Amino acid sequence: MTGPPATGPLPVNLASPAKDVRRLDRVIIRFAGDSGDGMQLTGDRFTSETASFGNDLSTLPSFPAEIRAPAGTLPGVSSFQLHFADHDILTPGDAPNVLVAMNPAALKANIGDVPRGAQIIVNTDEFTKRAMSKVGYETSPLEDGSLDGFSVHPVPLTTLTVEALREFDLSRKEAERSKNMFTLGLLSWMYHRPTGGTERFLRAKFGKKPEIMKANLAAFHAGWNFGETTEDFAVSYEVAPAAQAFPGGTYRNISGNLALSYGLIAASRQADLPLYLGSYPITPASDILHELSKHKNFGVRTFQAEDEIAGIGAALGAAYGGSLAVTTTSGPGVALKSEAIGLAVSLELPLLVVDIQRGGPSTGLPTKTEQADLLQAMYGRNGEAPVPVIAARTPGDCFAAALDAARIALTYRTPVFLLSDGYLANGSEPWRVPELDELPDLRVQFATGPNHTLDDGTEVFRPYKRDPQTLAR
Structure with a gap:
């Protein structure tokens, strides 16, 4: 035969x-x-x-x-x-x-x-x-x-x-x-x-x-x-x-971490900003670091830091410099990053904190799925430090969730939590590849000179001046 x-x-x-x-x-x-x-x-x-x-x-x-x-x-x-x-x-x-x-x-x-x-x-x-x-x-x-x-x-x-x-x-x-x-x-x-x-x-x-x-x-x-x-x-x-x-369109099989990686790249392109990932490897989030490191042709820069704190610190610096900044982690890493997230809130810096959840508490169970970090994402910072939280619902939805998280972060100048979990990260499903004209415009109009006039007529730049529509800086 x-x-x-x-x-x-x-x-x-x-x-x-x-x-x-x-x-x-x-x-x-x-x-x-x-x-x-x-x-x-x-x-x-x-x-x-x-x-x-x-x-x-x-x-x-x-x-x-x-x-x-x-x-x-x-x-x-x-x-x-x-x-x-x-x-x-x-x-x-x-x-x-x-x-x-x-x-x-x-x-x-x-x-x-x-x-x-x-x-x-x-x-x-x-x-x-x-x-x-x-x-x-x-x-x-x-x-x-x-x-x-x-x-x-x-x-x-x-x-x-x-x-x-x-x-x-x-x-x-x-x-x-x-x-x-x-x-x-x-x-x-x-x-x-x-x-x-x-x-x-x-x-x-x-x-x-x-x-x-x-x-x-x-x-x-x-x-x-x-x-x-x-x-x-x-x-x-x-x-x-x-x-x-399946409605009409082109479909492919995709896992959650791959869809999320593609969503971050798409957000970067739609925002016309370079994508920067500061990350420390941790199961089950490491695949995002591995995938994004392959896409330097799209202006993606990845930094494998020596620890979780260094990873988010580097991402904060990239956000301050004008990049679409991302840090990826799981529950134990979120605990270590909480101080820097509070700093991002107070500085009003757009930052995506991607939390691929796993079993807990503490260092927990790397290969077991648990949606254990919601309260930590919502309240795990000292002082007044509210942060929007976006949660994906399926492996394919991780793409749309990444775009939505980037939209909120860039529009309102704030860190945003993007929650996935081990099941979504490694699971897969058919996913319709979106057309380019379906992707949102995420471009932000940055000030290029003085944006405020004092009583004496002097023109100055105020980085925290509010947008009257969004109330963001």
């Missing part, structure tokens, strides 16, 4: 067993495995193909801290949940219809969320006695009847991947790393996803390593062909595009 088609409807292989195709209006899939199993990449690629197919979707990535727990343990489980449908949806869902469990830890950590009757695809190669004992399984859940209420598909994903790549000059360990692409191919077959985007992605990602690129493509195709030929998967599923959910 030559593998799946790049795009378009999927053909029926007349040499394979007869397959039943069932139509569904929505599906929730959760990919779960160890931190090194590539579940985030697998989910991201499945999401991208689902978006290009035209389904409405919402995602929920969940991953442990960057300091990894030991392999095969419950704290080290990483997962990616995707909810896609033929109609407008608002959340990534609660109970997955399909759980892909790459090891015993992934099964045990997620089985409590899976409703009876749901499908569970299990990588049987990882269900060794040692791996099961790590997470407290005294007997194999695949054999002791504890999964009888589910539709279980035991698949030796590791063995099948290694076998598919036996002709490549790769060690067994290197070949095993492609099992996530085998899994992606299998799920792409099950739900009739286009595959061209993933193939192009793999060619681009591993273009400088041709053997690795070809191996990943081969594993992806092998997973597709396994689904098409095995008797264990007698049913595939179709979820029609959600045309009614």
Whole structure:
């Protein structure tokens, strides 16, 4: 077999067993495995193909801290949940219809969320006695009847991947790393996803390593062909595009942090001001610093400071110098920045304080979502220091929220809080790319000379003279 088609409807292989195709209006899939199993990449690629197919979707990535727990343990489980449908949806869902469990830890950590009757695809190669004992399984859940209420598909994903790549000059360990692409191919077959985007992605990602690129493509195709030929998967599923959910326009899949980054760049261009980001890396806000650092061609300047206080101090200086100034952080950083925010209030400087919230209190839980900072954003300063607060509602809305926060900051000469959270930051959804004429004009008329005449006729410049319309300086 030559593998799946790049795009378009999927053909029926007349040499394979007869397959039943069932139509569904929505599906929730959760990919779960160890931190090194590539579940985030697998989910991201499945999401991208689902978006290009035209389904409405919402995602929920969940991953442990960057300091990894030991392999095969419950704290080290990483997962990616995707909810896609033929109609407008608002959340990534609660109970997955399909759980892909790459090891015993992934099964045990997620089985409590899976409703009876749901499908569970299990990588049987990882269900060794040692791996099961790590997470407290005294007997194999695949054999002791504890999964009888589910539709279980035991698949030796590791063995099948290694076998598919036996002709490549790769060690067994290197070949095993492609099992996530085998899994992606299998799920792409099950739900009739286009595959061209993933193939192009793999060619681009591993273009400088041709053997690795070809191996990943081969594993992806092998997973597709396994689904098409095995008797264990007698049913595939179709979820029609959600045309009614999308007004006319050009759409792309976008995460909250990426949308927020684009919104800040758009605000800078619409205000005709250079964008300056003074920031100290902190999960889950660091992606904004990473993204904005790529866009120097738009006049963006990024400064990775030595700490949170230095980051906002640099941003204050940039605001004083006439830039659209931004600082990004999470809850612990807001606590450290509060004095400088109060200074920005008293100096009446436009400044965007972007708070991508995470679990608290104190340094809290970097990879857990919590909308915990609202009261801190509203009242977390000494004295009379009121600050407007803008909160995004969806990943795509982060773009519009950034523009609105910039509008308020520039018009009223004040710092503005822009609240997002870990779920919005890492989650994604289809987003309509706005036309340029839809973006607001954020330009400010700055004084270029004296703006006040004294009683004796002397002309002077008063930086805090009020605008009669906005009452801002």
